[in-house]
Amino acid sequence: MAVGCRFQSLPDEILLHIIQFLGVQDVVKLQSVSKKFLRICRDKPHWRGRCLDAAAVLERVSLFRQGSDWVDEEGVPLSRAVPTNGHPLQHHNVIERIGLLATRKREREYSRIAANWDPTFPGEDTNWYHEYIQRNAPTVTNWFERPHPPNGPTEDAIDVRGVALYKPYQAENQLFAVSPLDDGSICIWDVKGSKAKKGSILSKSRPGLLWHGQSMSGELSSQSIDRGIIECVSVDNQRHAAFFALGNKVDLQSLAVVTATRFERVVMTMSAANPTVPLTVGTFNGLYLHDYRIKYTPREQQQEVVEPLSPRHRDLSMILEDWRPLPLYAALAQPGPQYIHHMERPGQRDELSDDIFVAGRFTSILHYDRRMFPSIKGSLHSGGRLCSLTSLPYPFSSIDSSLRRRLELTEEQVTKSKSIAGGRTLIACGEYNTKGSLEVYGLSSKSEDGRSIQISYDSTMKNRQTASSSKLLSVINHGNRLVFSDGQGYLKWMERDGFTEVRRHRIGKVEKVTHRSLFGAMPGSDDIARKLLSTRTEVGQSTCNNDEILFWTGEALGLVGFSSRSGFSPEDFVENTKTPEEAAAEEEEQVYAERMRLALERQADEVRFVQNLGMPRH
Template identity: 35%
Template sequence: MDKLPVEILTKIIDFLTPREKVQLQLVSKKIFDLARDNNLWKLHCYEQSWAALQASRPSGRNSESLLTNETASLSTLGQNSLRDLIQPAVPRPEDGGVEGHRGLSLSARARAAVEWDSSAEGEHVDWYSEYIARHGPLSFSWVQQPLRSKGDGRRREPYEIKGMGLLKDWSSARENKIVAPLDDGSVCIWDLNHSHSAVSQSGRGRILGTSEPGVLMRNLSGRRERSPSKSPLEFINLGEGVSVDSFRRRAYLAIGNVLNEVDLETLRVISQQRYPWSIFALSQETDYSVPLTLATTLSLQIHDSRLSAAEEEEAISLRCEKNSAPLVPELDIFPHYDSPQLQLQPNGLPPRRIRSPGPEQENYAPLFQPGPLSILHPPAPHVNTILLAGRFPSILCYDRRFFPRLQSTVHSGGRLCGLASAPGPRFPVFSDSVYPESHAVVACGEYNGRGSLELYNLQSSSKDSGNRNPSARSSQLTPAYKNRQSAASSKLLSVASHGNRLVYSDSEGNIKWVERNGRAEVRRWNLNISQPHDPSQPRGLWPSSGPQNQSNEVARKILPTEGNLSGDELLVWTGERIGRIRFSVPADQDIGNEDEEDDLFMHAEVDEATREAMRKKHRDEWEKETRYEEAMRQALERQADEVRWMGTDGMS
């Protein structure tokens, strides 16, 4: 076959199914390149999408009911007979695509795939990894839980993880790490190495190091607290209190009203700044270098770590003293942003309020309503734009060059708690990178008790379109689409850009992937039903009483690792621990479920054989315990069935 022309080989490979093309890659290097062709896998992604299903139906049939039904997804329709009842002529995805499209020529299918493709201009998409993320197997595991000793010194209980950040390594080593604060005020780092060596893969999810307890809660200023009755520092626990700077290898961790800058090489706090109000959100890392933006209860501030600690501490101290007085109520103190009665000052600043510091402190933006929850620095070329969302009905737009002036607002009507850009920031950044002029901003939250997924267009202002310098242009945000019907039946908690898709989580433990248009669902996963139920086993009166439904976890924050193949993972923070969703076959060993004895041996100086024997022992014990719990559950369910049958028979 190696002697055949490439055109003929491409025609032959086109008749194979995706599974057969994966196996064909092992034949030779030439066949590998042809079977891994990016355009070929782009066709497979399109042929198993909702757009292809719509195009394959007759024009007289209405398919909108499938798109608006939140329970109908491509994965569920491919696993049962619902697809056959609705559309008998459409084959299953694993059979090689949609009938009607397979009969078309390769060029016609390619044109349809280009029309469906939602990637931005100049964005490179690895469609082979995209296909795996859309249709490959999913596996879930917890990272190793840090443990603390109890009073007796024998038994240990886990720490609570109070946030999550990702330290990215764009070198060939790809030694990514998870950074998170613990409830005792320490900093913990986990290994997330994505190299292909067996040693690094076996260590993924293990703890690399932990700082001293309480380093985040110490007062490094050397000054005594002016109000001794003030409550101790506490975590806000909203998920946006961690920001990692991968280039400088620094982490910014917020506890209460204190912002700690931690050196990730030494796990020591190198600077600490206090603010008059509690910190609710920090901006995340982007593909350009700008100061950190943070949102407190009633203000938006820019933190520049280049300022000396003495100068900033003095400014913050003066600001805290001015705001230490009791709050004075006022009429209509929290007006709506879009209210016609709201008038800005002549200099563009918001109207002065009683809760705002004095006129000499103008380096922050006061908020009309409390409760900011998410800050977004859009990717380049929108390097001067700052977007803020929270428990108020609008998204606030600021320009860093004219800060703290409020540039514009976009009305949402919902209570938003997350912002993301699609496509996300690109790493690494090259000098000849071409950036699209328009981006999509995705917001998530709730509207009238239901989940709300909202899309906005972010593009350069038309009045500045003639300016050749992209950094000198201003950005404009306009509404594009709001999905408040089929997104979720409960509040959305977090949203992110994941490949050529959007991923978000809701308060029922669901994690859903949708197309970038926000309408068509690609697949879903539930943290509380990690293992599907076997229909061959008998069920009792309470189907939800099985072991797969005993937990009640929700994803407070989701964080893609932005890798390909083995490096493509989704990190999940539940408020107490961190999990990993991988697009691969489930591993035999879950690091997060290891016994604490194995954790002791991991830090001890023992040989690999002893360590592996201990792991095998704990796996056997865990399997015995699981089988015992399953047998007891089935016995109780059978007993419940008998009780119900006897009661019904007696009543009759």
Template identity: 35%
Template sequence: MIPLPNEIILQIITYLEPEEVVNLQHVSRRLLELSRDDNIWKQLCFEHSIGERRRRRRLQSPPDTDPHLAELIRAANNVSGSFPTQAFALNALDPDASTHRSASKRRAALLANWDPTYVGEKVNFYEEFIQRHAPHSMRWLQEAKYGHEDDGLRREATGAGVLYGEDGVADKLIAPLEDGSISIYDVPGNTEREGKMIARTEIGLLADRGSDLDQDTRLNQSQTIMTETGAVECVSVDSGQKKAFFAVQNVLNEVDLNTLQVISRTTYPFAITALSESRHPTPMTVGTNWTLHLHDTRKPAVAQAEVKCELIGGPTTDSFSRLYRDEFGGHVSLTQPGPLSILHLPTTRESDGNGDIWVGGRFTSFLNFDRRFFPRIHGTVHSGARLSCLTALPHPFIPHELRQQRPSTSTASLLHEAKAAPGYTLIAAGEYKGKGSLELYGLSSEPTRTCYQNRQTASSSKLLSVAAHGTRLVFSDGDGNLKWVERDASTPVRHFNINDPVPNDPPPPPPSSIASSTPTSPPGIQLLNPAASSSAVFDTPLSSGDIVQKIIPTLSPSLHHYNTQRSRDASALGQDNLLIWTGDGRLGVVGFGRGDDVFQDAVEHLEDVAEEAMRDGEGSGSRGRERERESLRERERAFEAQMRWALEGQAREARWLRGYGL
């Protein structure tokens, strides 16, 4: 088989199942390279997609269908388009060849209809198949502990941001803690410190509570200040300048990540609710409950006494064209609170007349600003939903109707033309009448290509965050679900709930057994049902009812905006994962497959094992105290679960009443 040309080997590989293709990679380097061919895995992604499986099920006629009608349906399905009369006459003598060619053309048209890529976009379909069908894994970062080490108390993260390396892969995760400190985590997956906290500042740094206060006072005041506003988009990291911006109440803290010292503090008239991305030298957009500001890091911070802002009574009508007022010179004053997400479209794009800044939040419209004419508004778009998160794709939006047309040569040409056109897709996640709403807006300089799609039934609860992940979209909802859909925002790909236990799998071993256990699964990936999962919790187990507040890709979105080829080179197998920040203040990584484990060594557990062994040597008294503390923790967890269940029931009743207009 080895002397065979590559073309013949590739043709043979197309007849193998995905598991067999994966095993074939271990034979030789040549077969490894051939088994990773993008065309093979693109075809496998298409064949195993939910849309294609649904189409094949529809082709299977019901048992009570008339045999002649079923034969007619099968014949019609084999027709891929209108053929010239001459070609049909030539193929009349060889019906098998004609049927084969018709089936091939129809299959090619169906593949083109499904193809999620755009012109010039480079995609690793081997990794796409892993992320679509391989089992997922949950890895939780080391938690910040406080108090006595035996108490097991932890500090919750109040936000999250990512510092990307020069290759565009997440290098460090930056998180403010509820005690006012900043923690730095190592998350690239290629060092022995994976998932560990590698640096942490003193408490009270972000809350501006120094050593002039005693420990307890500084801790209590810092915790009150850090948890008062509760903004989700409260951290923005400038990877180029190695700086991070943290919003705490109405103060914007600029921190040098090299020294972990506060460079400046800028005070705003109201509590900060959203921060845009930070990329030097573009000014960052800061949203407060009632205002919008441009923050230029090249300017010195404005003293608190110089910040003056006065709100005048808002309009009596609900016209969204009056949602803003720019009468304060350089600031935009809002008549409705408050912005929750601010999106900067790439500035290197061709001018499309849509401006650079998009703002969404509790008000039911988008605000669009052109940074060159700020604070004058560029336009508004009515949505009707209360939005939680905004993101964008550097590609035009393909209408659902165009993809659903009958596959043919003309449809394929129309799809190619639509994908090649310049434009962007604005993606918004939020809530509409108590249901999760996922909205897509096509932004283009050509009015005929401007379109809109709203999926008001994306989830039974509010959507909290959305991000682009490969050729898919991923979003989280208020029930703890993570859901992946195609770029049409309607075709499901996979989903799981972060609170669900691993199906048909024993619970994770206690820390004492981790040191003696050895993994038995072979390297590489194991292709299983999308519903299957694997989970490893390196600290205390998750409490029931946790939710994902923020999703951050481990590959920088700017790579997809500016350099698709570099994005493909940087996204080595297992690096295109998702960082999450949950409602319980936890930080974790969602990976896929058995070969992309982000954490290989549970260092913190080995330390716990050693400490437990030392405590065991102290006698039975220490073991009794340990059992008593464990019993207390169990009661605390049970009480938290009961309170969460009661609050969830109250929230469900409130959503049900809102459905009746109450």
């Protein structure tokens, strides 16, 4: 005990130096000893160095294998600076000087390499302890509870038709997933486990709230959401309202339809809802700015017409009563928008600018300014078919990024490349010639007359070689990395340069594989993540699982976490109400049925064998 007390009384710098020689598992155990060790063991530069040591970038560096090839300050190789004869004391002094120069040289070179690798920008807050876990810890797939019909069998699950995250305003560590279901209902899951079991269904509306679902013949209603539409749900956390691609606005606190808006064509995509700007809605061949914050007088509260009117004037009166001001509309030269992104202001993650970017089944990313809408402001030529966008409020240069990837910049050059005023980054994914395409665009903004902002498209990076051999489906920011999903069922994490792969994970199948499954073990039968969402809530959260990845397969929801524990599945949410005697009897019946099946198969094999011998009939 006395030794432990004396050990804790050492200065923090000495303790941190000692901790650097411990393994990761030992450091994790040590931080639970006391608050002091917890603070020291979570040191950000320490874990930043461990992230660098574990990164693939050091595989290209022979830093610690240089030996005597290092040179001193005058450019003379250190191996030549050692005298071959002389006084022993003089020889010892030279060796100390050489060792000091070599140490300083290595420290400077290591600092330069770390600056080239470091993906963060000035002013960006990073928890390097969590970053190390998300880069190196085991990954696990968790499957959410599947919704079922009210009076139907538990084996029949209702498909999920989309997803958006709902974080109640000013609620700490609460996060919910909101989805429309195949029967026209709305379902809400608990993502963090704050009110119910993690991944369980928190509430579900009545069937047919959004549309009438399936008819008696099994055909879907023509008013339902198209299965090819990915961005069909958007949530305003401050107003506790959800918007669905049918034009409905639903109050999430009461699960009731508040308003419904008609558009001339089918809704293909929507932007994320934000209380400070209108919702951008993309139909088959146009874009709308839908300002849902404006309240219109309901028809039943309008003044009724008392005077008798002719049939012609009566029809005109009904048209005037139904009239609503049309939202701003921008026609698209080519149909098929698939993703609408509202970009942040430079250097501000939580502040939206007036820039709107649209990607879809056309070969360019369209740029609109909300103040100049519906006029188009510019476009970024891609050549591919893009389906997902995200952004960073920091600058990007393809030349500097390539030089940093090869570790060729000095620390001053790295700092200068990251400090460009008004710089932002737009990230896109999709396909090009049936292969995955990950694209990064550098944007810069500057004021011309003190008010108007001119956007210039400075730099472009397109990774169409090493991203994936199949189409990329969704891309988001995750910590200091990018993560995207592809058509092979993989989630791949990349550095922000878009080329260096950090790790990958295959999500698998939602159903548990059994020995009776014919297709469970076949290659290529895994589910694919059509949409990714980060579950990050607060920056200061102390758990690394605060930033897990929620994904939607087109039928079910899942969560990729970082843990050595096995994940949960939909079967784990089914309550077992049977007694031990009933469970034993059911198991005995299953064993008996399996034995009878095998016996019948053997009997059938014997009959076929006798018939194949061609024995004469008696």
